[in-house]
Amino acid sequence: MLVFVIIISLHFHKFSEAETLKIGAIFDTESLIKERAFYHAIRQIEPINGRKIEGLVQNVPPNDPFEATLAACHLIESGVLAILGPTTHENSHMIQTVCDNKDIPLLDVRFVVQPKNSISFYPSQQILTQIYIDLLEAWNFKNFVILYENDESLIRIAELLKLYDGNGHKMVVRQLDKYQNGDYRPTLKEVWQSEATHFVLDCSTDILEDVLHQAQQVGLVTNKQFYIITNLDFHTLDLTSFQYSETNITGMRFIDPDSDTIRNLGLTLFRNDFTNLESGFIEAWKIKLEMALIIDAVMMFGEALNGLPKNFATPSIDCMSAEAWTYGTTLTNLIKSINYPGYTGLIQFDNFGLRSAFGLEIIELKEGGIIKVGNWNYSDGLNFNRVYSPNPPPLEVGSLINKTFIVITCLTEPYGMRKESEVPLHGNQRYEGFGIDLIAELSKKLGFNYTFIIREDKKNGEYDETTGQWTGMIGDIINGKADLAITDLTITSERESAVDFSTTFMSLGISILYQKPKKALPSFFSFADPFSLTVWKLLAAAFFGASIALFILGRISPSEWQNPYPCVEESEFLVNQLSLRNCFWFMVGSLMQQGSEIAPIAFSTRMVAGTWWFFTLIMVSSYTANLAAFLTTESPDSPFKDVFELVQVAEKKGIKFGAKINGSTEKFFRDSKHIDEYQKIYQYMKNHEDEVMVNDNKDGVYKAEHENYAFFMETTSIEYETQRRCSLSSVGHSLDEKGYGIAMRKNSSYRTALSTAILKLQEEGVLAKLKRKWWEEKRGGGLCPQQDKAAEGTPLNLKNVGGVFCVTIIGTVLSCILVFIEMVLHTFKKSLHVKKPFKVLLMEEIRFYFRTSAMLKPVTSPKPKPPDYGFITS
Template structure:
């Protein structure tokens, strides 16, 4: 804002100054003889009457055009008032007064002040500093043929354009020479990046994904946030592993399978003992040697009865005694629950892709050392962990500082590439909005956990900038009109490959995957294995029976084979 002294005031001040000097010189001449002689500027000689003239001017008090003229003991004028005027579109207008005791006193209201600022902004060209950071500011694909503002595009570019349409100012983009956001050197206390451009008055505004932090707020001014966000973790999606050949065993844990086998053997042995003990399982049979009591529940039959029940199949003999029927009933109930549970869980295991991530939050990162993690060097995310008083974040910062090679990156793009190359061995800490942009375009990456803090991006400007309130009002207007949301949707989900991962996600969530041979191949292996074992047992049975018959009838095994 340009404050000027009126021409009348300047003339009056000049008149009073000359008048005071003339009066002092006249009074001094009447009190003593004043000699005038030439003096050299390079010599040490002084005019002997100079100090007397200055002292007289300090103590004199007279009435002038600008009021009472008098000076304090240091030689500064005191107790006088000046008019403050502004250069507006209607010409010079009085804006207030200034006096040596009370300072500035504006005579117009705050609303009129903001109105004057908006009028000053109109048709004014502001220098806007930024850095290349997708999707906030990017070079156009044919930018080598373009110059000036036309070579840039992005969320921040559109945002400044919308604000300029409201406040009617012009702007020129200028990239920060070092390509950094702005951090303070702990030793020299100097700032770099866009913040330095503002402090050294080389730019009027700074816009990018620039986080509003306490340290930055101490040296520059920020508008109200145009985007709210927080720190989160960028990590690579778990790589889908090929299904295990024996994946049909997955619905039940190893412990449950062992307990089921133990229960099967235990129930079979108990059924055999009870069937031998109870008299109701014995029945007479006629043999050549006479009538004889027989029990059908041999150990082999008990094992066959139990396995048949477990496989939901019938058996050609059933228990008759109350005790053995109680054992059979409990075993059937047990098999009903276990088979139903196995069937339901098997369907989920074979049709749903299971990709378990080794980390689910930042706390999981802090508890391990195998997966390394880092952040942007000199950025607000690194400063958050460095200055945090929370023990978990302090431990994470110590890990990041001591890690070799360094886990810090010079840009978010480098962090994204490092996560991809790491294949699960590296995680990157960055702002959630940037993670949203990345995962919309790279289907192999994902956000892990929620946000660690809450902050915002703002437009920065030099300290005590008169444009702060006007630009904040424009941002608020864009937010109320929904244009900020429209801009985010445009650059996050529509432009430059946005939304390429949404179709895959919806398809996998709405339809089940068909089962391939890799999913159920283990069942075929078990079947073939069982057939092979059965063949081996049959050969063994034949050899055993042949030897026994040969011994009884005293004939060779070969003749026995011909007889049969």
């Protein structure tokens, strides 16, 4: 009866396990929306012959192949039928290897050039490249610049260069950010200076918006430029700030967010983020290609499961064994052989496992947003059905046409300056500068006239509590002396309570102007800089440890005990060359990569020596390479790195600091009552006002250049001065964020028109062009170009060289195991030879080895045979 119950239980357990078919997925650490898409697809699959589909998810860091391998093994041992792979190349490569060994299908949704045994649902790059070429020819791109992000982008670009027949057209390839610091302006500025107008942009959605913003800042997003964006998720970004730039920006997409299918999918995937259908329509625009591919891959996998035998055996595989799943290849071929209509269109694979027969939409960014202008499919190629939206209504300028404004400014470089001329000038022609040109551009756009007047005392304006009146240019606006005020006039809450400001035409913050730090002199022990102190300590420990290990193994290993007299066949004792002193000398010679008369003989000692040689090879090479970096770079010796260090070292090092009297910078420190350091700065400036405060920024710049003085100043003004005074530099990051605006009387009717026109100039790149003109080109600009900061030499720490220490330790441990095997075998052989018990000889050997000072080893001879006294018979 008990046997019957056990059999029934086992049968029921086996049947229960067969109830579920499992599919695994490996995602990056932070991928909640991907998991949501994965489980949504699982729920859409009908049970296969009564067996339900279950999803198992493992999260791993983006670039950690070891963790990815462990995750893949865990899923395989859990009995998954397939694995949906990660998006990073490093992880996917290792998971691919594991799946190949176990014959488990790998569903890949990332960009690959040529999949091996995985099933790549991502569109074939060769076909996508052909679409790029079709667009280049349709748009008549003769000479163009290719801007790419990283190595993966370069692979795609290489396909384009290989297939595109330009017939002598010029193609220039530039990496956006070779230093990976998020600043794309140097490359974009170089492209702008070349007057290129046609671009192919290949980068991820993580940086695409920043690239376009910085391109706009340098003047590359105007009505003169044409862009082809290769990113298939281009439409998911917020591109509002580029809609009115009149730039032709073309992209591609697989997913139409306006379709009911995608809208319903948005409702499902983002169900926790909204409660109505309108929000679901908005969220549909956030569905990226990878999310749709995950759903398509899982649902197509469920479709292929119907082609397997009715009661096929699910895999039960140990990742450490050599076994593979019987149906793995069959399932892979089934997936590749069927056609499936997914969210990303028809999914069909060619003989190489590439998704080649597909279609997509061609889109453009217009003033109304993203619009569809055509499509591409495998059979018909590229087709356009452009529908141009009606022109937007003209800017409401009627109220400003032929109106005349009195514009007040002050002669502050580079916002307003007297023009240098050999002939007398009159009226507005007497002045030039950034503010002067900005008013001129606004006048062209809005149709008003203007006359400049100058505020000679250069006071922007402050509220006088004694008189209850505003001074400076703010007071002139309130009193009706001027209609507009423009200069380096900071928008503050106090000023905005008295006058109106236009939208910000320049963003900035407060930073420190100080003398450029001198290069630090090399230290006396600068040769030790390539390694951190921890690595030097571990290096010394490794040296002593390896030397002692070689000495111990040399004593234990029988092969190291040699006959000192080769001519004598049976010597009475043996000698060992691996004394403690010789072992240290051998390790020193290896470390210095020099020869030595000492040569290990046994397998174990040679293994230790080889491991140490490998260790020294890597360490010496790393030291040499990093030493070159330290010798070619010089670290600046700055007395402080930011405002907090300035407060700490100012008194000790005799550094004075100040700002412009009654300026917005002084008020910033006065009102920053929650930061103790800022309050200390304000108290110091008030207590030493006559000594450290200045009436004009020029005086502060002079003091910073000729005295031990730190001047708090707007970042834009610092940038202007450091372009012309090479002995000065900016120290630390911006302390706040603010902007300059055009001041006008409260409740002015033309505020909206001016703000809209400024935004228009910003989108067209006019403001960036004006800033480049007055900061880098005019009045001595470019004398001290901002040099790219050379990467400073960084000492290698344990993370950099930890692997070689690990290899050395493992090699030493293996040598210890080998030497004990060698000793046991030698003792056993010796016991047979000398006719003594094995245990006795083994204990004798061990006792001798612990006599570390003994370097002569007696030879154990066999017992002599007793004499034969027998009679000789004839």
